[in-house]
Amino acid sequence: MNATIKDVARESGFSIATVSRVLNNANASYSSKTAKKIKKVAQSLGYHKNNIAANLVKRTSTTIAVIINSVKTNFSFEILSGIQEEANKNHYSVIILYAGNRSDNLTKQAIETAIDRSVSGILLVAMQLNQENTEMLRDANIPYLFVSTHPNNPLEKFVSSDNHLITQTAVNYLIKMGHKKIGLVGIDQHTTGKERLAGYKKQMLANNLSINNEFVQYGDYSYESGQKIIEKIGPLIKNGDLTAVIAASDMIGAGLIKGAKKEKIKVPDDLSIVSIDGTYICEITSSELSSITQDFRQIGSLSVETLLKKKNSKFVPIKLIKRKSVKNLM
Structure with a gap:
């Protein structure tokens, strides 16, 4: 079996997002030392980029990843229903990934899984990210949006109540x-x-x-x-x-x-x-x-619309x- 980006990430100690950007020669804030190490590991594992498959994924990915915090209340069902309904209208499928109860490690795993699945966008429901996970998400160059939470960074997009x-x-x-x-x-x-x-x-x-x-x-x-x-x-x-x-x-x-x-x-x-x-x-x-x-249902549906159509943040x-x-x- 051919080595994957995930294999290279595991062996090199870098995130999937960073490995992906290095192997795709994308401009990003990684050092030449990082790039050299990742490429060396990739070569030792026999990793070969499948350009045809990569281009096919870029053109046809119609999957949205929903990463949700396991809050101890009952609002998430309506949000997920709204997300699913709007995704179906736009002919997108949805995968749901749970990040535990504010677990940075489980959040990291969920983000890595979403990146590895080559999703077209990520919705973060009731999430608050630490610096490491924020940087990994940004490096992945995948559109993402906070749902039902208002991030402190004004550059981060969201759909939420005020x-x-x-x-x-x-x-x-x-x-x-x-x-x-x-x-x-x-x-x-x-x-x-x-x-x-x-x-x-x-x-x-x-x-x-x-x-x-x-x-x-x-x-x-x-x-x-x-x-x-x-x-x-x-x-x-x-x-x-x-x-x-x-x-x-x-x-x-x-x-x-x-x-x-x-x-x-x-x-x-x-x-x-x-x-x-x-x-x-x-x-x-x-x-x-x-x-x-x-x-909550409207928050869910508007989050999909905002993500796909690249609209501005919105208070519902x-x-x-x-x-x-x-x-x-x-």
């Missing part, structure tokens, strides 16, 4: 319902969590509302995390020091309701909740969750859906 606007909208709604002691619970300490915290703080301060340190509770967006958080904020609620919270996900919101029942805290009489996401979970909880609803509109989990204190 996380600042999400929490600002939630705070405004709760204020209109008469609440002043408002918390934000279940966020993580990565990009999405930081953006939502910034939006929350900005809107609270704009309305001259104080933020108790205990009003902000971190988690991992999961149902279990919601139950643990209610144990921490229970005393604040029972003392009347906290009347409402913004839940970082519907799963956090559902966990809060479950935990509240155990702590003999009534929703919404004792605690009002607005959850972020607006999935079906909101309608099956014992107290239906009011939500800042994201259109959000919507406030009022249900039964917020008490009017006015």
Whole structure:
């Protein structure tokens, strides 16, 4: 069997992307020493570039790779459905690669697999890349797009909801319902969590509302995390020091309701909740969750359209859906 680029990458110690660019004589930021080593390894393994096959792949590749972070919430199904629908419309196939729960190593493996499959584009769902994986992706010269996350680098393309606007909208709604002691619970300490915290703080301060340190509770967006958080904020609620919270996900919101029942805290009489996401979970909880609803299916479909047609980054509109989990204190 002939040696492949993956074999050369493994033996040389360089990424598939770097090896591919060297062997294709592409201009890139690699040293002559790197190029020399890679070519020496390729020669020792008997690697021969198949120009006919390579050109055929470049002309006809109609596969999109979706690399997804294993988040502990339930929004990804709608995103993947939107991606699949739009890909089908454009006669593209989709492969899904899982990157674990923010695992840099598994992310690297997923990116290498996508590059090795000669995909026409890569969608990164709820992903945050370290420097090494970012450079590997850029070196591969394959179009890529962040989905449902807003990267810090303004040059990176994305399709997402506006996380600042999400929490600002939630705070405004709760204020209109008469609440002043408002918390934000279940966020993580990565990009999405930081953006939502910034939006929350900005809107609270704009309305001259104080933020108790205990009003902000971190988690991992999961149902279990919601139950643990209610144990921490229970005393604040029972003392009347906290009347409402913004839940970082519907799963956090559902966990809060479950935990509240155990702590003999009534929703919404004792605690009002607005959850972020607006999935079906909101309608099956014992107290239906009011939500800042994201259109995940549209995020998925627009990500494919943006990737294939090389459009600009886009924030997808959000919507406030009022249900039964917020008490009017006015």
